[in-house]
Every structure is written in C-alpha cells, then in structure tokens.
Amino acid sequence: xxxxxxxxxxxxxxxxxxxxxxxxxxxxxxAQSRVSSGESKANDRAKRKSVQHxxxxxxxxxxxxxLVSTLGSLYRTPLSTMMTTxxxxxxxxxxxxxxxxxxxxxxxxxxxxxxxxxxxFLKHDVKSAQTSELLSQLESYSLISDIRYISAxxxxxxxxxxxxFNDALTLLEENPLPSVLVISLANQYPSEAEVNVLMExxxxxxxxxxxxxxxxxxxxxxxxxxxxxRGLFIVALLLGLAILVIVGNTxxxxxxxxxQEIEVSKLIGATDSFxxxxxxxxxxxxxxxxxxxxxxxxxxxxxxxxxxxxxxxxLYSSDFTLIGLGxxxxxxxxxxxxxxxxxxxxxxxRRHLREIEPK
Amino acid sequence: xxxFDHVSKRYPSGHEGLNNVSFHLKDGEMAFxxxxxxAGKSTLLKLIAIIERSTRGNVYVAGKILTNSKRHQIxxxxxxxxxVFQNNSLLTDRSVFHNVALPLVIAGYRHQEIGxxxxxxxxxxxxxxxxxxxxxxxxxxEQQRVGIARAVVNRPPLLLAxxxxxxxxxxxxxxxxxxxxxxxxxxxxxxxxxxxxxLVSEFGERxxxxxxxxIISDKNxxxxxxxxxx
Numbered sequence: 001x002x003x004x005x006x007x008x009x010x011x012x013x014x015x016x017x018x019x020x021x022x023x024x025x026x027x028x029x030x031a032q033s034r035v036s037s038g039e040s041k042a043n044d045r046a047k048r049k050s051v052q053h054x055x056x057x058x059x060x061x062x063x064x065x066x067l068v069s070t071l072g073s074l075y076r077t078p079l080s081t082m083m084t085t086x087x088x089x090x091x092x093x094x095x096x097x098x099x100x101x102x103x104x105x106x107x108x109x110x111x112x113x114x115x116x117x118x119x120x121f122l123k124h125d126v127k128s129a130q131t132s133e134l135l136s137q138l139e140s141y142s143l144i145s146d147i148r149y150i151s152a153x154x155x156x157x158x159x160x161x162x163x164x165f166n167d168a169l170t171l172l173e174e175n176p177l178p179s180v181l182v183i184s185l186a187n188q189y190p191s192e193a194e195v196n197v198l199m200e201x202x203x204x205x206x207x208x209x210x211x212x213x214x215x216x217x218x219x220x221x222x223x224x225x226x227x228x229x230r231g232l233f234i235v236a237l238l239l240g241l242a243i244l245v246i247v248g249n250t251x252x253x254x255x256x257x258x259x260q261e262i263e264v265s266k267l268i269g270a271t272d273s274f275x276x277x278x279x280x281x282x283x284x285x286x287x288x289x290x291x292x293x294x295x296x297x298x299x300x301x302x303x304x305x306x307x308x309x310x311x312x313x314x315l316y317s318s319d320f321t322l323i324g325l326g327x328x329x330x331x332x333x334x335x336x337x338x339x340x341x342x343x344x345x346x347x348x349x350r351r352h353l354r355e356i357e358p359k
Numbered sequence: 360x361x362x363f364d365h366v367s368k369r370y371p372s373g374h375e376g377l378n379n380v381s382f383h384l385k386d387g388e389m390a391f392x393x394x395x396x397x398a399g400k401s402t403l404l405k406l407i408a409i410i411e412r413s414t415r416g417n418v419y420v421a422g423k424i425l426t427n428s429k430r431h432q433i434x435x436x437x438x439x440x441x442x443v444f445q446n447n448s449l450l451t452d453r454s455v456f457h458n459v460a461l462p463l464v465i466a467g468y469r470h471q472e473i474g475x476x477x478x479x480x481x482x483x484x485x486x487x488x489x490x491x492x493x494x495x496x497x498x499x500x501e502q503q504r505v506g507i508a509r510a511v512v513n514r515p516p517l518l519l520a521x522x523x524x525x526x527x528x529x530x531x532x533x534x535x536x537x538x539x540x541x542x543x544x545x546x547x548x549x550x551x552x553x554x555x556x557x558l559v560s561e562f563g564e565r566x567x568x569x570x571x572x573x574i575i576s577d578k579n580x581x582x583x584x585x586x587x588x589x
Contacts, residue, residue, distance in 0.1 A: 265461065
C-alpha cells in the first residue's frame, strides 16, 4: 500500500468539506461582530436547513429508512424470519379460525329463531277477527316478547318450499295446515314452572287447538355457543400473549446480535427513538407477515372444508355454505397481527435497549 | 474546547480512574494523551464522550458543562464529537459507504448531502475507491481510516481518538497521525490517547502524560523520549 503522503502528492486531496466549513464559520464570526447575533443565527439556521431535513421531513425520512432497511434485514435472515412469522401465523390462525367456525354455527342457527318458542296451532274454523283479538290479548302478557302470525296459506307455501314434497302437495284439494301463532318468550331461558303455567293458559284458550313447546334445544345450543365464545376469547387471549412472547424474544435476540451496532450508534449521537425504530418496525413486519400467513391458513382450511360441508348440507336438504373470511375480518386479522408484533417488540425494546450502553 | 476542572473519577469497584485532573484544550488545538494502560487515558476520553461521569469536578466541552447533562441531551452533545476507536468498531455487515454515512443518517441529512459528504470524507482518507467494499475485505490500516472518515464526516469541531494506532505497524501509524494533524490544520480540536511515545515524539504537539490518574507532565511532545522513563 502506498503511503498517504505519496497519494496526496499524486492526486490533490480535496479538503473541501473541512476548509469550506472553516471559511463559513469564520464568515459567521465576522458577521457576528459586524451585525447583530440574531441575524447570524438566522443564517446558521438557513445553512443547516439546506443540507439537513426539516424536523418533520427528517422524521419522515428516518421512518421510511427504518421501514425499508428492517425489511431488508429480515430478508437477509430468511430462515429465522420464516420460523417466527409462521409461529405467529399459526397462533393467530387458531383463534381466528375458531371464530369463523363459530360464526358459521351461529349463522346456521340464526335461520331458526332464538330462544324458547311456543307454537299455537289454531283451530281450522277460527276467523281473522278472532285471531286479531287473540293477538292483542296475548301481547299484553308480560312473559311474551314477540308473536308471529303465520296464516294457513303461508304455512302451506313454506312447507311446500322447504319439505321437498312439492309434487305430492299439488295433489291435495285443500290446505290441511292450520294457522299458527309463533310466540317467543321474553326470557330466553325461562324456568320450568314459568313455562308450565304459560302452557296451561295457552292450551285452554278457546281458539287454540294445540300449544306446542318447541325449540328448547335451540336455547341450549345458544347456551353452548356462548360457552364456546367465552372459551374462544380465553384461547385468543392466551395465544395473543404467546405472540407477544415470541416477538419479544425474537427482538431480544436481534438486539443482542446487533449489540455492537447499537453501541456505536449511541456513541455517534443516535437518540433512543432512532435506535429503537428498526426494532419496532421489525415487530410490525413480523406481525404483518404473521397476519398474512394466518389469513392464508384460514383461507386454505375453509377451502378444504367447503366440499364436505356442502355434501353434508345436501343430505339435510339445506343450501347452507360455509361463510369465509370477509374483507373486514381479513383486515382485522392483519391489524391484530401488526398490533401484537409492535407491542411485543416495544416491550422487548423498552427492557433491553437501555441495558446496552457504550463501555 | 475541552476544560477539566479538578476532575476525579472513582469507579464503583473503588478503582481510581482519574485523580484531580485539570487542563484546558483550546479551540483548534491538538494534544496527545500518553501513559501506560490503566493510567487513565480511556477514562478521560470517556468523560468527554459522557460514557462515564466524573465523581468530582466538572468537565466542560464547547463551553457546556457535561457533569449534569440529562440522558436525552447526550445524543446532541455526542454529535459534535467525532470518535475514533482502537478496534475501529465498524459494522461488518455494511459497506464502507454506509458505515461512514451512519452519523449523517442519524442526524437526518438529505440523501444527496449524505452522498456528497461521505465521498468527500472518504476522499480525505484516500479510500474513495473502496466505498462499496465491506470493512472485513480491507486491511487493518484501511479499516482504521474508514473509522476516521466516519468520525469526521459530520464535521465535528472536536475529534477524540482512543489508541487509533494500536493495531497498526509504525509506518501506518504515522500516516494516521499525519491525517489527524491535517484535521487540526483546518480548525478541528484533536485529542489522541496513545501509549506509543516514540510515535508521539515525532510530532511537535502538546502532550499530556498521565500516570495513576494524574497529569504528570504537560509539554510539547517533540523528541521527548525520556518521558518514557517516568
């Protein structure tokens, strides 16, 4: 290697970046002695502005730089990135997938009415005037929340549509079905005694043929769904916590790996927020990618379930199909992923970044 | 630029890093800081860079008192100090260009300005052609010069160096010292800690000799080999 002196003789080294600085500062000094110091301060500020970003632009530029460079560093360690994001993806996909299934069950059962219902089959010879009288009479009863009237014609139409006996029914000369009053109870889970009293009262009404208590199993199903929802909430909470720990630990390892870089940056005058920025963005990227993986897992799973569910619902003569992830749910999953990723890294950064100080 | 006013530093372990040290380094002055390892050279530099705090006395840099500076004030103070490390502490996963650019990125310089200044700085240390290389592909001397380029790219008024020639052979060491002398010529205040007295004696600069945490001499370094026998 040639010595530095030789090199300077061969090629004049530009001192521009230092000599210029000196000239400027001496200019500023003489200006200071001549005019008020306020003016030279304004000059300084103008000079600084021309080479340095304004506070906001600098902030923005720093953020963009951190965002892109963080993605770059994740890309450079594909294996660990993949492992972390996959674990996050699975942890997110589990509760989200359960949520989708539960939504489907709820959708299925919501085509039936909620809660305990009583069907009042009216006698065939009841006139419409009598029916409306009965309706107003029942509406004043405090246990009853809602009454739906299905006329004989309506009932026949519904039965024809849903039963699949279309052809057979056309052979009938007259409608064999009675009119029905479907009564929903105000209390979704009534006690045995309450129901018995009500049934007694209803079946003794003059225009009522039979009163039938039905759909109690639906109330039970709704009860089970509520338990499942609560359980899902707990599972989601625990897995969310797991994501925080996973991201936090990954970020902790990254911080340890980049210990030297952090030390040097601190010595060069980096602020805490500058140093933590790439780690926070790292967490956000993990969360984002994990969220996308979770979305993909659910999408594929639902796709795999679609065909068997369709076959089953055909057997029940139903046109039920699985509800997939809507745009809203998809965005929510990814946003939750991003939030958990950010939070996990934030906690980790808070804990570990201050421990690293130049020695 | 730097003023130490009866500064003492005692470490929690009880070890006395500095003992009642006072000196004043004027704007644009260059000084060597000599002494055996453990004499307090590093402690003194660390107090200036606020890596450590004095236990007694005050340290002033550019007229500001450092002793009571708050945590959030430290970055701004450090941006006005260029630091050259013995082990050059370059980031091995980035190119020479990006290593040198780091102080400017931290300070939020514009993209074009960063390119311009980094190249000027690399040109100054004679490594413009290596800007895309990774630090580990460079020789030790070149790495040290990249470290110097990084320290001066921000045009700090003060330059500190801790054993900048520690890993270099005599010829390279002299080159590096000449480089520091050139920065002094353009108005930078330079303070260099080194144990290499024979190298120091080749330069006619101020020399503060430390021993057991005290300043034992403050003379011009030129051809004063006998300091060694102290």
